Each structure stands twice: as structure tokens, then as C-alpha cells.
Amino acid sequence: MFRWSKNTKDWAETLLNNKKNSVIKIDFDLYYLFLLIGLGLGRTQTLDEKNTTDIIRSYPTKYNSQRHKIAMMLIYCDLKASGFSTNDKNIVKSKIEEIISSESINLISGNAEKLLNNYANGGYEAVREKMIKVEPNDALFIKILYEEFFPQLFQ
Amino acid sequence: MKVSILEFETIGLRCPDAKVSFKNKETGSVINLLQMPNGTGKTTMIELLSGTLTGQIENWTTKEIKEFMGKSNDTNTGEFRLELSIEESNKHPKNISFLVRFDFEHGVIELFTIRNVESGLEKGHLPPPSLRQFISQGCVDVFCFQGDKINDIIDSQKEDAEVTINAFFGFDDIAEFLVDIKKYHRATTQSGNPTNQGNIDSLENLKQSWEDRSSVLLTRLDEVKINRKNNNEVLEELEKKYQKIITASSDQSENQVRLTKAKEDAEDSIRENLISLWDELKNPFILSDSLLDGLHEFRANLEAMKLPGGSRAFFEELIELDDGCICGEPLIPARVDHIRSKIEEYLGTDEANIVNAIKEQINETYKNGYQSKHLNDEYTKLEDSISTQTFAETDLTTFLDDIKKNANADDKEIIQNYGTASELKTKIDGAIVKLEKEYTPDKTERLRPSECFSYKAAENAIEELSIELGKMSSRRNITAAYELIKDVISISKENSLNEIKSLLKDSTNEKIKETLPAGSPLEVVELDKYLKLGWKDTVQSQASGAQNIIVAYSFARSVLEEADIEFPLIVDHPVANVDKKNRRTLGSKLGLMMHQFIGFLIDTEREGFLDGVQESGDVRYISLFSDIEGNKAFIDEVERLPAEEYIKSKNGYISYNKDFFVSNVMGDH
Numbered sequence: 001m002f003r004w005s006k007n008t009k010d011w012a013e014t015l016l017n018n019k020k021n022s023v024i025k026i027d028f029d030l031y032y033l034f035l036l037i038g039l040g041l042g043r044t045q046t047l048d049e050k051n052t053t054d055i056i057r058s059y060p061t062k063y064n065s066q067r068h069k070i071a072m073m074l075i076y077c078d079l080k081a082s083g084f085s086t087n088d089k090n091i092v093k094s095k096i097e098e099i100i101s102s103e104s105i106n107l108i109s110g111n112a113e114k115l116l117n118n119y120a121n122g123g124y125e126a127v128r129e130k131m132i133k134v135e136p137n138d139a140l141f142i143k144i145l146y147e148e149f150f151p152q153l154f155q
Numbered sequence: 156m157k158v159s160i161l162e163f164e165t166i167g168l169r170c171p172d173a174k175v176s177f178k179n180k181e182t183g184s185v186i187n188l189l190q191m192p193n194g195t196g197k198t199t200m201i202e203l204l205s206g207t208l209t210g211q212i213e214n215w216t217t218k219e220i221k222e223f224m225g226k227s228n229d230t231n232t233g234e235f236r237l238e239l240s241i242e243e244s245n246k247h248p249k250n251i252s253f254l255v256r257f258d259f260e261h262g263v264i265e266l267f268t269i270r271n272v273e274s275g276l277e278k279g280h281l282p283p284p285s286l287r288q289f290i291s292q293g294c295v296d297v298f299c300f301q302g303d304k305i306n307d308i309i310d311s312q313k314e315d316a317e318v319t320i321n322a323f324f325g326f327d328d329i330a331e332f333l334v335d336i337k338k339y340h341r342a343t344t345q346s347g348n349p350t351n352q353g354n355i356d357s358l359e360n361l362k363q364s365w366e367d368r369s370s371v372l373l374t375r376l377d378e379v380k381i382n383r384k385n386n387n388e389v390l391e392e393l394e395k396k397y398q399k400i401i402t403a404s405s406d407q408s409e410n411q412v413r414l415t416k417a418k419e420d421a422e423d424s425i426r427e428n429l430i431s432l433w434d435e436l437k438n439p440f441i442l443s444d445s446l447l448d449g450l451h452e453f454r455a456n457l458e459a460m461k462l463p464g465g466s467r468a469f470f471e472e473l474i475e476l477d478d479g480c481i482c483g484e485p486l487i488p489a490r491v492d493h494i495r496s497k498i499e500e501y502l503g504t505d506e507a508n509i510v511n512a513i514k515e516q517i518n519e520t521y522k523n524g525y526q527s528k529h530l531n532d533e534y535t536k537l538e539d540s541i542s543t544q545t546f547a548e549t550d551l552t553t554f555l556d557d558i559k560k561n562a563n564a565d566d567k568e569i570i571q572n573y574g575t576a577s578e579l580k581t582k583i584d585g586a587i588v589k590l591e592k593e594y595t596p597d598k599t600e601r602l603r604p605s606e607c608f609s610y611k612a613a614e615n616a617i618e619e620l621s622i623e624l625g626k627m628s629s630r631r632n633i634t635a636a637y638e639l640i641k642d643v644i645s646i647s648k649e650n651s652l653n654e655i656k657s658l659l660k661d662s663t664n665e666k667i668k669e670t671l672p673a674g675s676p677l678e679v680v681e682l683d684k685y686l687k688l689g690w691k692d693t694v695q696s697q698a699s700g701a702q703n704i705i706v707a708y709s710f711a712r713s714v715l716e717e718a719d720i721e722f723p724l725i726v727d728h729p730v731a732n733v734d735k736k737n738r739r740t741l742g743s744k745l746g747l748m749m750h751q752f753i754g755f756l757i758d759t760e761r762e763g764f765l766d767g768v769q770e771s772g773d774v775r776y777i778s779l780f781s782d783i784e785g786n787k788a789f790i791d792e793v794e795r796l797p798a799e800e801y802i803k804s805k806n807g808y809i810s811y812n813k814d815f816f817v818s819n820v821m822g823d824h
Contacts, residue, residue, distance in 0.1 A: 006599075017588050023433040036439055040446075053597045062437075069439050072513040076453055086453050089460040096462070102505030139429045143541060146534050154446035 038123030040153025167233030170196025171807020210280030217262030293322025421544035666709035701737035742767020776816035
């Protein structure tokens with residue numbers, strides 16, 4: 001289950017209300033951007049369960065082909081963010097087992113989904129620090145994200 | 156089934172008394188062009204045609220009805236009669252008439268149908284059953300529309316293409332049916348006996364709160380929609396006046412066109428570049444070179460660590476079979492123990508498959524030579540187009556500010572009011588988006604109906620609560636059946652809608668190809684809520700005026716064809732936004748497009764278009780005007796014609812003379 005905080009949803013309201021003529025057509029589109037930033041900065045922020053709201057149970061159709069990539073990004077980035085070596089077989093195997101789940105349609109375990117949500121929440125917090133009020137125009141919103149964050153992601 | 160309009164007649168209404176006959180042929184096509192001076196009642200006639208065909212005229216309000224009274228009407232009554240020809244396959248055409256009687260004193264109308272001579276006047280809207288499904292408002296809007304509404308089917312802000320499909324192919328009926336079974340379910344479960352009184356009372360109360368909230372929000376939505384309609388009318392009027400202020404100087408008019416086009420081009424460019432960048436962003440591996448390098452190295456590490464290597468299941472099976480090792484040696488207990496001690500180093504089969512698929516994707520991305528430079532290039536294009544748009548917007552704003560500065564007091568007021576109405580439009584549109592926002596309140600939100608501002612969300616909350624309550628009552632079998640039938644119908648509807656969209660897309664493209672000059676790079680790339688135009692999978696935000704019309708007509712024809720019905724196409728100012736050369740081309744193609752075309756023409760459309768339609772085939776030229784001082788020139792001219800070439804009514808003239816039509820220009824734009 002992909003979730004985000006109610007504060008995120010409220011903050012993004014004017015951007016999400018412009019969905020019709022926007023590239024950000026569904027809530028998950030915005031979640032995905034936050035996730036990239038959270039993973040890229042190695043920043044997580046634990047979601048307060050009482051203050052969260054569901055986005056979608058499984059990947060929207062247009063993101064289905066990214067399921068494997070996102071799972072790998074989570075394994076790789078979380079190993080890096082935790083300071084673990086990516087050469088240690090036991091650590092890597094244990095991380096893969098922690099993250100990957102063939103029983104889930106999202107290919108990741110329930111705990112990994114929570115971890116992913118925390119990274120997306122970290123991404124949101126980083127964005128909100130730079131953008132107190134959301135930019136409602138999708139082109140300008142993405143331009144700001146690109147300028148402020150993209151050069152430093154995954155460095 | 157082929158439906159044609161034979162004639163309509165107006166008496167005592169907000170247009171001259173006249174019987175307007177349209178040409179129709181058993182085979183082949185015919186074009187009817189109708190010209191009228193401004194203020195003669197063109198809009199009135201189109202509204203009467205549409206309202207009578209659909210039967211919606213019976214729902215007009217007292218105020219609306221009274222607005223249709225003619226100025227010189229001294230009887231307080233009026234009539235509108237519409238005669239159609241309906242030809243069903245292998246049958247002789249039948250005529251059917253609808254007669255609307257207006258009582259302006261009381262603001263009421265009576266609608267009658269004359270199915271044949273024997274049946275005489277029958278009260279009510281009684282079209283043949285086979286026609287009934289095609290003359291709902293949604294369907295009539297497809298073949299009876301204003302020329303400037305053409306863009307609505309390709310406007311991403313509107314959903315007119317899907318609305319049309321829903322109306323023509325019965326999806327509206329399915330939606331209504333779903334609402335009916337929802338109501339039935341709610342009513343039935345409400346009357347059931349609770350099997351567990353526990354939470355039922357509080358859920359019932361909560362559901363009631365949501366029903367109250369939904370009702371408040373729906374009322375608010377209706378009010379806002381009325382405000383939108385009123386404001387749009389004001390805005391439309393103000394826009395015309397505003398344009399007149401600008402066009403008062405020809406230089407300024409050209410400047411405005413140039414600056415507006417520059418701004419629109421820049422906006423299109425932003426959209427194109429944004430879509431390209433967004434597509435690139437969908438591959439997270441290419442966000443940064445160091446990420447891709449890191450992942451590639453990680454992949455190599457996995458290989459070196461033999462992860463996943465083989466799967467745990469393989470070794471488990473090997474021990475289970477007890478048929479020796481794969482090297483041919485027997486599996487002695489020491490070896491089995493060794494394998495068991497190592498088995499934990501391997502992943503399960505399913506996990507191993509996933510990791511292998513991931514490794515493959517890393518390899519593929521790496522091998523394809525993706526680099527973040529590519530993403531940066533896309534971003535730079537977007538950045539450039541945003542700068543261009545900012546400059547273009549500033550130029551246009553400065554230009555419009557100058558016009559306002561130099562305008563006289565009256566014009567300043569018009570410009571001011573236009574700005575205010577435009578701002579109000581933005582606010583109203585925003586309010587409607589909020590009221591129609593589609594989502595289902597989550598568990599916490601569900602406890603706070605008063606904080607919900609979307610009636611759709613309120614309805615979804617009621618739906619969920621009804622299902623929960625149903626499951627807690629003795630009627631839970633009905634709830635289970637309801638959920639099943641709802642899912643089956645919704646899924647089937649979705650699948651059918653997608654199939655029809657795909658068929659219509661192909662059929663529309665075939666017609667576009669037939670009509671546009673050979674090799675024209677334009678097609679419907681996607682048919683969703685609206686028609687996305689482009690070429691070879693690349694979307695373009697807009698086409699030329701002529702192309703838009705061809706797309707709209709092709710789409711309308713495809714819908715009618717697929718529904719196996721032919722209607723006349725009735726269009727108000729059909730080629731207003733088309734340049735002269737294309738007007739001629741379009742005129743010459745009209746005959747290919749439909750069996751009967753009725754166009755209400757304005758002066759600026761004549762050049763080129765009249766030459767074109769003559770090439771198209773059979774044309775009827777109709778001039779209609781009121782008997783008023785302002786039309787003296789037309790009256791003098793028409794009365795010079797032989798008596799059989801025109802008909803004078805109590806307050807107007809109608810002529811079918813081609814030369815009169817061509818030499819007398821009516822309907823200033």
C-alpha cells in the first residue's frame with residue numbers, strides 16, 4: 001500500500017487539482033517524484049500512522065514496468081544510506097530478502113512498502129523546505145524540483 | 156436509419172415567421188446554407204431545433220419560454236413545427252412532425268407529435284422507438300452544434316469526445332442503471348434486520364450525515380454551475396466588446412493576433428517538452444550517471460557474490476531426490492550436511508527470479524548507453540520554452556495594458572469588467588473541480604463529513620457505508636450480489652468503452668485521411684476523454700482551424716456510422732476559424748461527409764467557402780431576414796425578384812434564390 005501524510009496531500013492540493021491538463025495526472029505521479037528525491041538524497045522521514053492516507057494499493061498500470069527498478073533502487077539506496085557495504089554477501093542477501101517479496105504484486109514486502117513510503121515522505125519534506133507553498137503549475141513545479149534537487153541526487 | 160430535416164416553421168417567436176424548407180435527396184448529399192442578418196434569431200432557431208428533437212423543450216423554465224416570444228407578437232402565443240423524414244432499411248421513408256405550442260402569458264409549452272395523418276396530433280414527444288435512443292441531448296449535440304464548439308472534442312480541458320460516446324452507445328444508460336441498483340441496494344439494506352446491533356447505529360448516523368453532506372454539496376454544485384453559465388454568457392459578450400476595442404485599430408488587431416499566437420506557441424512548446432522530460436523521468440536508473448554506474452557495479456558485485464546464483468529450491472530438491480550429486484558422485488551424509496549448511500546463502504526461486512530480472516534491466520539500461528546528459532538536455536529544452544513563454548506573456552500583457560491605458564472611459568470599463576469576469580471564471584472552474592473531485596474518503600476522513608467538499612467523495616463514502624451496513628444486516632446476500640453485479644457491469648462497461656474508442660479512433664482516422672490532402676501529417680493519436688491529435692504517436696496540442704473541423708466532422712460521422720444511423724449535420728458558422736484557401740477545400744469536401752448539411756453562415760465565411768460548396772454538389776441557398784428598417788436594402792432587392800422567388804410573412808422574408816444569396820451579404824461577424 002502506497003501512502004503519504006495528510007499534510008502532503010493538503011500541501012499538494014492546488015497542484016493535484018490541476019490534474020486534467022497536467023503530466024501529474026494521478027496522486028502516484030507526485031508520490032513518485034517525492035520518492036526519487038527521497039531515495040536520491042538518502043533521506044527518510046517516518047510516516048505518522050495516525051496522519052496518513054492511502055494513495056493506491058498497488059502500482060498504477062503505467063508504473064508496472066518500473067516495479068523491478070524501484071525495488072532495486074530501494075535495496076541499493078537503503079544499503080548506501082545505512083552505510084553498509086554492497087560487497088558483503090550476507091548483508092546484501094539479507095537486504096534482498098528484507099525488501100523483495102514474490103508474494104506481493106508490488107514485488108516488495110509490507111515492511112519494504114513502509115520503507116518506500118518513508119523515503120517518499122523524506123522527499124516531500126525536502127521539497128517542502130524549499131517550497132513552502134506548492135507551485136500549482138506542473139511545468140514550473142518540475143522545473144523547481146529539477147533545479148533544486150536533481151544535480152545532487154545519488155551523488 | 157437515415158434521418159433528414161424536411162422543414163421547420165416558426166410563428167410568433169423571437170425570429171421572423173417563416174417556413175424554412177431544406178433540400179434532401181434519396182441518394183447522395185445536399186448542402187443547405189442559411190444566411191440571416193445579426194439579431195434575426197439564428198441562435199433561437201438552433202435552440203428550438205435541438206430542444207424539439209430531444210424533447211427537452213418540455214423542461215424549459217417559464218422564464219426561458221417567455222424569452223422566446225417575438226417582439227411584434229400580439230397574441231401571446233407561438234408555434235414551432237419541425238418535420239423530419241425517417242428512412243429505415245428496406246422501408247419507405249416516413250415523415251414525422253413535432254409541434255410546439257407556446258403560451259407566453261403563462262410561460263408554458265405543449266409538445267405534440269404527428270406520426271401520420273391518421274394518428275393526428277398526439278400529446279408528448281413520441282419519436283419512433285428505434286430513433287429514441289439517438290435523440291438524447293448528448294447525441295443531438297453531436298450533429299447539431301455551434302462551429303466554435305468544434306474545439307471541445309479536442310480540448311484537453313473538456314471531455315466532450317467521451318461524453319458523445321457515452322450518449323450514443325448506451326453508456327449513459329448503463330451509468331443510470333448502476334445508480335438505480337445502488338439506490339435499490341441502499342433502500343433494501345436499510346430495511347434489513349441487523350445481525351449485529353453493535354456498530355450499526357453509529358454507522359447509520361454516519362451514513363445519514365454523509366447523505367446530508369452530499370445533498371448540501373450537490374446543491375452547491377448546481378448553484379456554482381448556474382453561476383458558471385451566467386458568467387460565461389457575460390464573459391462571451393464582454394469578450395466580443397473587448398475584441399472590438401482591439402480591432403478598432405487594424406495594427407493593434409494584427410499585433411494581438413501575433414502576440415497571442417506567440418504565447419500559445421510557447422505554451423504548446425512547454426507542454427511538448429514537459430511530456431518528453433516526464434517520459435525520461437519514468438526511468439529512475441537514468442537520473443544520474445553515478446547512480447547508473449553504482450547500480451552497474453552493484454550488479455557486478457551480485458554476480459561475483461553469486462547472488463542469486465542458483466536457487467535454494469534446486470539444492471533442496473537435490474537432497475530430496477537422493478539420486479546423487481549433479482557431478483555424478485553419491486550424496487553421502489557429509490555432503491548433504493555441507494549442502495544444508497550452505498543452502499542459506501541462496502535465495503528462494505521466486506526471489507531469485509526477481510533479482511535476475513532486475514539485473515537484466517540494469518544491464519539493458521547500461522548497455523543502451525543512457526546518460527543523465529540526455530535528461531539534462533530535455534530539461535534545458537523545457538527551461539528554454541518556459542523562458543520564451545514568460546517573455547511572450549509579458550509582451551502580450553504590456554500590449555493589453557497599453558490598450559487599456561489609451562482607451563476611453565467606456566472601453567476602460569469594458570476591459571475592467573472583462574478582467575473581473577475572467578478572474579471569476581477561474582475561481583468558478585476551480586470550485587467545480589473541487590466539488591467534483593473523485594476520491595474515496597479514508598477511514599479518518601470518513602468520520603468528518605463536514606470537512607469534505609466533493610460531492611463525488613461524499614457519494615463514495617455513502618456507498619462504502621451502505622455496503623458495510625448491508626454486510627451487517629440480514630440482507631447481506633443482497634449486498635454480496637450488489638457488489639458482484641456492480642463489478643461485472645463496471646468492468647464490462649470499461650472494456651466495451653475502450654473497444655468502441657479504439658474502433659472510433661481508426662474510423663475517424665480513415666475519414667480524416669479521405670478528406671485531408673494526401674500526405675497530411677495529422678491523425679487521432681489517442682481517443683480518451685478527448686481526441687488527442689498528432690502524427691505517428693507524437694501528440695500535438697492543436698491543429699489548424701480547417702483541420703480541427705475535419706477532425707470534428709470525421710469523428711461525428713464515425714460515431715453516427717458506428718451507431719448505424721445518419722443524421723443531418725447542423726452547424727452554426729461552420730468555417731469561421733478557417734482561412735480562405737482551406738474554406739474552399741473544406742466546402743468542396745462537405746458533400747463527402749454527410750447526406751444533409753445545414754450551415755448557418757456568417758459574412759466572413761463566404762469567401763472561398765461558397766466556391767467550394769458549389770464544387771461539392773447540390774446546394775440550397777436560403778436567405779431569411781426580418782421586415783425591419785435596418786434590412787431595407789435586402790427588402791428592396793428581394794422585392795425586385797419575381798414573386799415566386801421569395802415569400803413574405805407577417806414580419807419577414809425568405810428567399811431560396813441563389814443569386815440573391817450570393818449578392819447580399821448578411822450576418823456581420
